[in-house]
Amino acid sequence: MSFAVWLTGLSGSGKSAIARRLLDQLHARGVDVAVLESDVLRTQLTPLARYDEPERDFFYSILAHLGIELATRGKPVIFDATANRRAYRETARRGIARFAEVFVDTPLEVCAARDPKGLYRNKEATMLPGVQAAYEPPLAPELVVAGDAGTPDESAARVLDLLERNGWLTPALDLYQAVVDQGLEATIFADRDGMIRIWNARAEALFGYAAGEAVGKSLDLIIPQHLREAHWQGYRRAIAAGRTRSDGKPMLTRAMHKDGGKLYVELAFGVVTAAGQQVLGALATARPSEKR
Numbered sequence: 001m002s003f004a005v006w007l008t009g010l011s012g013s014g015k016s017a018i019a020r021r022l023l024d025q026l027h028a029r030g031v032d033v034a035v036l037e038s039d040v041l042r043t044q045l046t047p048l049a050r051y052d053e054p055e056r057d058f059f060y061s062i063l064a065h066l067g068i069e070l071a072t073r074g075k076p077v078i079f080d081a082t083a084n085r086r087a088y089r090e091t092a093r094r095g096i097a098r099f100a101e102v103f104v105d106t107p108l109e110v111c112a113a114r115d116p117k118g119l120y121r122n123k124e125a126t127m128l129p130g131v132q133a134a135y136e137p138p139l140a141p142e143l144v145v146a147g148d149a150g151t152p153d154e155s156a157a158r159v160l161d162l163l164e165r166n167g168w169l170t171p172a173l174d175l176y177q178a179v180v181d182q183g184l185e186a187t188i189f190a191d192r193d194g195m196i197r198i199w200n201a202r203a204e205a206l207f208g209y210a211a212g213e214a215v216g217k218s219l220d221l222i223i224p225q226h227l228r229e230a231h232w233q234g235y236r237r238a239i240a241a242g243r244t245r246s247d248g249k250p251m252l253t254r255a256m257h258k259d260g261g262k263l264y265v266e267l268a269f270g271v272v273t274a275a276g277q278q279v280l281g282a283l284a285t286a287r288p289s290e291k292r
Helices: 015-028 038-045 053-072 086-095 108-114 152-165 172-181 201-207 225-241
Strands: 004-008 034-037 077-080 099-105 143-146 186-191 196-199 251-256 262-273 279-288
Touching: 004 015, 004 086, 015 034, 015 077, 015 099, 015 152, 034 038, 034 053, 038 053, 053 077, 053 086, 086 099, 099 152, 143 152, 186 201, 201 262, 201 279, 225 262, 225 279
Parallel strands: 004 077, 004 099, 034 077, 099 143
Antiparallel strands: 186 196, 186 279, 251 262, 262 279
């Protein structure tokens, strides 16, 4: 099931910056999301906008129903729109089961000082929410973020946390763990010293060791005795260089089963690095091979 987040606040409050970072963070999680930004949609729906109440009623009715249609079809939605009347946002809430209103609470004087669109300096403006026109903040928003404190990244992260707590978004760690656990190939991660830290269900099936028997043990657990010296030379060389000679290409090699039996496996091996290119260890995926 999909969800929708409506970022509301005065012009200049920081809604769009948060929306962009939220979009990036969701994309990084593999979530494809639609952003309904009022400034963009106005160019198509009301290119000669008057910004009076009848025109806003028309525009926000279309915006809300567009979001409802997308969410109904399974597309997550981010509304990036002031929507100065609560009724505009409530239309979307009534039509979307998983709906969160996020109030970007930024003092008017801060918004006016920023004035990214020049609206507060425009002497001809007569319907600017918070100045000439009323702005009705949410009475019970799911989340309030301070638009004059912290960074857009931090605010977006708080929205992600809200989605996770509501059960609308799989926590990143759980998602990655599920991908590893349910992968179609044996997946093994060993640290810089060659100690096993991750061992999924396919690795259990292939090599015979349960995760509790393998994690914390040396890779020697599955390396035949006569291949260990060559293995560790190559392993240390790859860790030092931060890359492998095979460049992740599968290769046929020998391994050992828990029962002592010989295995032939197709093994792909790569070095795992963190921010700053710090080497964390090595990741290997393996599958049984009929080749000898």
